[in-house]
Amino acid sequence: MAESLTLAQQHLYTFQACPRRFYLRYLVHVPWPEAPLDSELELAYERGRRFHRWVERRFLGLPIAGEGTRDPVLESWWTTFEHDAPALPDGRRFAETSLTVPIGPDGRHRLTGRFDLLIVGPAADGKPASSLFDWKTGEPREMARLVRAWQTRVYLFVLAEGGTALVPQLPEAFAPDRLTFIYWYVAEPATPRRIAYDRVTHHRNRAELEAIVAGIDHQLTAGEWPLTDDWKECRHCPYRAHCGRQAAGQDSQDISIVDQDGLEPEDLWLEPQWA
Ligand code: SF4
Secondary structure, three states: OOOOEEEOOOHHHHHHHHHHHHHHHHHHHOOOOOOOOOOHHHHHHHHHHHHEEEEEEOOOOOOOOOOOOOOOHHHHHHHHHHHEEEEEOOEEEEEEEEEEEEOHHOOOOOEEEEEEEEEEOOOOOOOOOEEEEEOOOOOOHHHHHHHHHHHHHHHHHHHHHHHHHHHOOOOOHHHHHHEEEEEOOOOOOOOEEEOOOHHHHHHHHHHHHHHHHHHHHHHHHHOOOOOOOOOOHOOOOOOOOOOOHHHHOOOOOHHHHOHHHHOOOHHHOOOOOOO
């Protein structure tokens, strides 16, 4: 029986960058990263993790007390969030909620997204709509890059395809043209990036997602996971020695591989689920 995979955004990034890295990291679980992270980078990840936990607790109505910190950067992020978080629409709130839909040949595989915050309720026009919010503590990205990010495409796709499972009585809230994705950067709180969705974009999105999943499925069937031809990818990949790609050189920090398109710590360390 053919293997069934549960794929999240980071799997798509990784497969696109290098099929062998996808295989090593997610199918045979070669330890990653082999080298310890730079302490400054590790601190940034830990801050990001804690910030997301605080925001989640806020939306769950749980106290932040006991989560105290002497970290002035984290404290300033929190102050910014409390004063300059984007205006939230009315509606039912889902914090840190996952949604999974079938994808690929015969729906064999699954595509999954985990939302920082989803709000389903009436929009300004009075009709049902869905708003996805994603909190970013990293470097702000331009709109064009965010629109193309796998995170954006995966989240909007799974919400359009499977959102009704969350609120069955409001299926119209999950029509593609009723979806909006808002990225909020703590570094630029006054200018959240709002990405609208529509049926044409959803159709194109589906084709692109099906194509990359078909690529993964093909390699899975063939049992072959080629090394990337782009040696630049190897410079920041911990599997250089494993692949015999030491000649690619090494970036000063193994950072870019874990900082693609504004991925946050919780994205980076999310354990993939394999069926
Ligand atoms: S070292 Fe290069 S070929 Fe090997 S997994 Fe990493 S990116 Fe792919």
